[in-house]
Each structure stands twice: as C-alpha cells, then as structure tokens.
Amino acid sequence: MTSKIDKTRVFVAGHRGMVGSAIVRQLEQDPSVDIITRSRDELDLTDQAQVRRFFAENPIDEVYLAAAKVGGIYANDTYPAGFIYQNLMVESNVIDAAHQNGVQHLLFLGSSCIYPKDAEQPMREDALLTGMLEPTNEPYAIAKIAGIKLCESYNRQFGRDYRSVMPTNLYGPGDNFHLENSHVVPALIRRIHEAKRAADPVVDIWGTGRQLREFLHVDDMASACLHVMRMGRDPLAKLTLPQRSHINVGNGKEYSIEDLANLIRAEVGYGGDLRFDVSKPDGAPRKLMNSELLISTGWTPRIGLIDGIQSVYKWYVEQ
Template structure:
C-alpha cells in the first residue's frame, strides 16, 4: 500500500458512506484520493458497468457501503428489491474489485444477519445458528451472502476482504421518509411535525418494550476506517477464516419507549406518547457483543442524547432550510 492509497467509497451519498468520506478527510486523506460515483454515474447492480469502472480506476481500498436499506415497512413491502439489489451490488463490487487487483475491501453488513432469538449480547459466532427475523429476512440473507463472499475470496485468492456488522445506525444524512425510514429518523420526523402542528399525542408503532442498541453514524465510520487499516496479523488474531466479520456497537441498549421519550425531549415535543401494540415489534432484543472490536482498540464516543441532538439539527436543516 502507498502512503496515500486510492480509496473507492461505494455509496458515498448514503448516511454511512458520507460519514466514511468525512472521517477519511478528517484523518488527512486528500479529496483527490477518494473515488466516488453517484447512482446515475455508476449502477452497481450492473456487472458490466462495475467491471469497467474498476478496470479504469484501479482503487487500492474499497469501502462497500452501498446498499438498499429501509425499516420494517419497507422490508415487508419490497422484499424482492431488498434481496435482489443487495445481492447484485455486493457480488458485482467484490468480484470486480478482485479482478482489478484490489487487496483490501471492507463490506458493511447489518446486525439483522443474526437469529431473531440469538443469545444476548450477540457474538459473531451466532451467525447461522437460528431463524432470522421474518420481516427483514430477504435483506438479512443478502447481507449474510456478502460476508460469505468476502470469506470465500479470502480463502480462495488470499485477498484481505473484511466485514463489519453495525448495530442500528442513525445520524446526519439519514432517511426521513414517513413510511420507509428506520425507527430513529421516523420518530424524529413524527415528533417534530407533532410539535410544529401542536398535536397533543404521538403514536409509536409496537408495544415499546423491545430493546435496541443505537450507534451514531460517525462512530460507525471511525470504526470502519479503524478496521480497514488494522495490521492483518492483528486483525486475524481476533477473527477466523470462517468467522471473519466483526460487530460494531456502543455496548448498551434501551427500550423503544425510552428511545421515544428521549427523541421527544430532544425535539421539544411535550405532549403524550402512546404505543400501538397491534403493530409489529420485530426482534425482542438486539444488543451486539463488540468485545472483539474493543480489543482491537476502538470504542464508541458519541452518547445517544448527543447523537440524537446532532441528528435533529441535521433534520431541521434539511427540512427547513434557512433563507
């Protein structure tokens, strides 16, 4: 590797990809050494386009942060797109990277790869030990395939393709769509609109009892760059050829009720919060065991309330731009 490697960030306009770009620039990587393409410029589901791009650009490192993502509603409504698009993106990028001589690649997965009722906190070894959560199974299967793609290319070709599995992410650049967003951006939008319209009650999907872990996206980006640049011998000490992925989390979880109350406080909503138990809860608890990554020298830094405040500021700037 050269002192200034040529780095391709796939999905640079997304929440995670844009955070990785911010982190790289903040750590001294020159903007001219970071390669990006919009979807209009490069369709990652198109094998021919992806191969041509890699053959022309020849990056030395690849962050594969591009994906089709969404919340429970989106996963339930568009299962075909979620499995097809994600399988095509990761297969095309990983294979084209190998063909172009890329030695180092980081694949970003999701904590939904683990069984619905996995022992808590969830260790990397829980992969493929039980039934997945039905509401996002197609997406989870695609992400599992991405891990196995990296492992298989490592085994067969001796490349260094790593995988990180983040817990639930939030922060600047999130998707605030009223139906297709994840829980934090959905709550931020709902509470903000309720406050603005003086609505006295906000209804939250589910019972409020499931527990979730949340990680600020810039923490995730810092973890990704940290894992990418770890010495291979040190990384290999904490992984195995058939268990090469590493969890990324903050180390603690809260109930959805506690989350809703915190978002209400951050957004300034002072009305009543009700829960609609007729709506699906999803997995009852999902806390990641991030001890492997902690042993490799990384810890989350941003507290939930601090991160939610930053996310809300970002939302207001996007939705209510100043004149």
C-alpha cells in the same frame, strides 16, 4: 525538489448515504488518501457491466462497500424482493470486480439483522447461521450474510483481504427521514417534530415500545470502519470463525423504543402523548451486539445517545 507521494486510491461505494458520507468525511482528513466516488447516475452498482468497466478504468487500492438498500421494519416487510435483489447485485458486482482488477483491500458493511431472532444476547460473531432469522427482514439479512460469505470465499480462494463489519442500529446526519421507509430514530424524529408543529395531541408508534435496541452514531461507525480497514491481521486471529468472518460494531448500551421516543420527545420539546400500536410488529425483542472483539483492538465509541440525538435533530431542522 520534492518527491511525489503516491496516495492511496480509495473507492467509497454509497458515498451519498448516511454511512458512506460519514466515511468520506473522515477520509478527507487524511492527506494521503485520494477519494474516488460515483453517484448513482454515474455508476449503477446493480449493473455488472458498468461496475466491471468502472474498476477496469480506475486504479483502486481500497474499497469501502457502504452502498445498500436499507430501511426499517415497514420497508423490509413491504419490499422484500427489492431488498434481497438490489443488495445481492450490488455486493456481488463490487466484490467480484474488485477482485478481478487486483484490489487487495475491501471492507463490506453488513447489519446486526444477520443474527438469529432468538440469538443469545449480547450477540457474538459466532451466532451467525445458528438459528432462524427475524421474519420481517429475512430477505435483507440473507443478502448481507451472502456478502459476508463472498468476502470469506475470495479470501479463502484468492488470498484477498476482504473484511466485514456488522453495525448495530445506526443514526446520524444524512439519514433517511421518510415516515414509513426509514429506521426508527429518523422516523421518530420526524414524526414527533411534525406533531409538535401541527399541535397534534398524540403520536402513534409501531409496536409495544418494549423491544430493546442498541444505537450507534454514524460518525462512530465511520471511525470503526477506518480502524478495521487499517489494523493488522493479528487482531482478526482472535476470531474463531471460519476465514475470520466478520466483526461486530456497537457500544454495548441498549434502550427500549419507548425510552428512545421519550428522549426524542424531550429534545424536540413535544408535549403530547405517545401511543403504541400493539397491532404492529415489534421485530426482534432484543438486539444487542457483543463488540468485545473490536474494542479489544483499541477502538472505542465516543458519542452518547443523548448528545447524538441532539446533534441529529439540529441537523434535521437545519435541512
């Protein structure tokens, strides 16, 4: 007679998004985990009553809070109210409901845009709240900072173990490839791919192309999320921030947007020209994360940008 093994019940909020789906793929490899998911039609995370009822009716041990309204410069600049409202509501509802129903372990996913526009590079965790934010995504950044502080506050007041990870620019399968509302990697892949198909001689790209960015494949991000959720408290003691605030997730490598566009152009096989529209905003001139703390705990990224672009373009064409 075999004894029943209790599984860890893990709720992944935002499981259909790029990061959430990557977390689910990795959790599925662990037979000791029972994954709990709900679609937006089944559970509206901006609705406090629905979220409270869901947590009350479903025993949960851990939460990965990957649900968020996300987008690139254009989307952030065009829909600021949606970005701050929806993200504030989702994180407030989920974090409080988790606490009210005795969930001890939660991982909140933020963004590198929480750091000041002129933060010293590479950006360390203790740069948070030391200067003005980048104007084009300030509402989104404020919402993510609020999520960090929610986790800190529940840890401080109630002894919860709610952790926050701040990823650099992510890309990968499951990304949003909308021409205007997506992040730079999927937007460039689609734009250059369609230019090749239409035999267009030129592809227009926002900004000067000189702005520098760091890019991390979403599967590396998912592995970092599981690593941070499962590691002991000792590595977090290395943080000098109040309440052991948050941990950066990046790979330490940066590329100009022009270099990125040329990598994608080579992968797509597009022979036309790239034209940079300097009348459009660049955003922050440079965004490089200092991920020494996370790397010191034993996590390492595994997917380089060239291999990552190849795999994502293949996925995009197949879709």
